[in-house]
Amino acid sequence: MYLAECSPSYARGSLVSTNIAMVAFGQFMANVVDGIFGGDSKNGWRYMLGLGAVPAGVQFLGFLFMPESPRWLVSVGREEKARRVLQSMRGALDIEEEYDHIKETCRELQLEEESRGKTPIIIQMLQIPSVRRSLLVGCSLQVIQQVAGINTVMYYSATIIRMSGVKSDEAAIWLSAVTAAVNFLFTLVGLYLVERIGRRPLTLVSLMGAIVSLAWLAVGFHLSALNTPPIDVIEHVAQTSNCARYRTCNACRQDLECGYCYVDMPDFVINSSCLPTSYDNPWTSTLGRCNSSSLPGNLTWAYDYCPTPYSWMPMVGLVLYLISFAPGMGPMPWTINSEIYPLWARSTGNAASTFTNWTFNLAVSMSFISLTESLTRYGTFWLYACLAFAGAILLALILPETKGRTLEEVEGLFARSWFTKSWFAGSADPIQTINPQTIQYVHIRGLNRDGRESELDSPE
Helix, strand or coil: CHHHHHCCCCCHHHHHHHHHHHHHHHHHHHHHHHHHHCCCCCCHHHHHHHCCHHHHHHHHHHHHCCCCCHHHHHHCCCHHHHHHHHHHHHCCCCCHHHHHHHHHHHHHHHHHHHHHCCCCHHHHHHHCHHHHHHHHHHHHHHHHHHHCCHHHHHHCHHHHHHHHCCCCHHHHHHHHHHHHHHHHHHHHHHHHHHHHHCHHHHHHHHHHHHHHHHHHHHHHHHHHHHCCCECCCCCHHHCCCHHHHCCEHHHHHHCCCEEEEEEECCCCEEEEEEEEECCCCCCCECCCCCCCCCCCCCEEEECCCCCCCCCHHHHHHHHHHHHHHCCCCCCHHHHHHCCCCCHHHHHHHHHHHHHHHHHHHHHHHHHHHHHHHHCCHHHHHHHHHHHHHHHHHHHHHHCCCCCCCCHHHHHHHHCCCCCCHHHHCCCCCCCCCCCHHHHHHHHHCCECCCCCECCCCCCC
16 A cells, blocks of 8 residues: 555556565565475474564564655645655656645545544445445455465465475475465566556456466366375284275375375385374374384385375476466455555555455465365365356456556546446446546536637537
């Protein structure tokens, strides 16, 4: 919101998206730190947690030197301060046109606030049709971003990589750093595209790419499940356990109290068995050959994956998902939310959309592991793909284009109902603005100062 208020209209999308790019860079650096300290089982987590204070401290120091936005300064009567801040931000002394526009907007806002009374702003937003539409668009973007699974992918990237068949925990952590790097790099691509092709097409194309990638992930995990290796040994010490009844690795792995013990050969597995394990300590079996953290030869213990020739498919799907998601659906919900609310409702609108984002973030990330157990891994990604597809249909109907418009012009995009005849006319921008030539004609046509009718002919 602060970046949107301080940015010129021609660069607003890129500057707001830069914030999301830096979040992606922070995720990448966090994964690198995890990779560096991941081998230290005793103190590694302490270093990972403690080093998070360094960027937080740098950001806090930066806040001390950050000025208030010119719009806010004008709204509280500090006009000279607002002028100096605007000159500093634009790097020019001649900012009178923009400054006068901000003053006029704030004056109109003050008059509106006096007429609205003391009703809570969120209630006022719901009572005004145009603002209610903008709030629906903003919150819908945040919901769709989360139900498409982005933070599940980022939070559980190492787990998903392990699920695909990668054996080493350390390798999974470093591969998750690679996926975070992909996310960061393609968020930068979004910075380049946002002011060139616009918010709406970038969002919709990004979401469609994410849907295809989620389907690829689902197919990859399904093929892995269908081509699961068999169990050919029932160890004597485990004959009485429930794990002895399973005949394939996938069936064994789905039981949280069982794991797959096998001898790993270059192109196949041999001497495989399903052994009991503890839910709290699944890194070894409780009985049998794999009841040790140091296993001899090629003996391997797998409690959360099955060896499969299709392990590459989820990895490719993960990368394709981030390539598709990062340029558009990553930054655009935040960019668009910073633009679509009137000044009097901007902070409340952004707060409501952010609350929506984190609520669904919590729900989706907390349910991921449970969903993989109840719906299977491929079923979970099919669910995300279906939810994202439904979201794409909704956004195609209600999302306007805000590229190149001032924050005040953006407010007019939601003045017309979504269900007017022009809505279904097939325009790339479903919510049309008023033709500036029409406005000019209305002002010219009428009476002159002396009361006589103007002789200007109609442009028709």
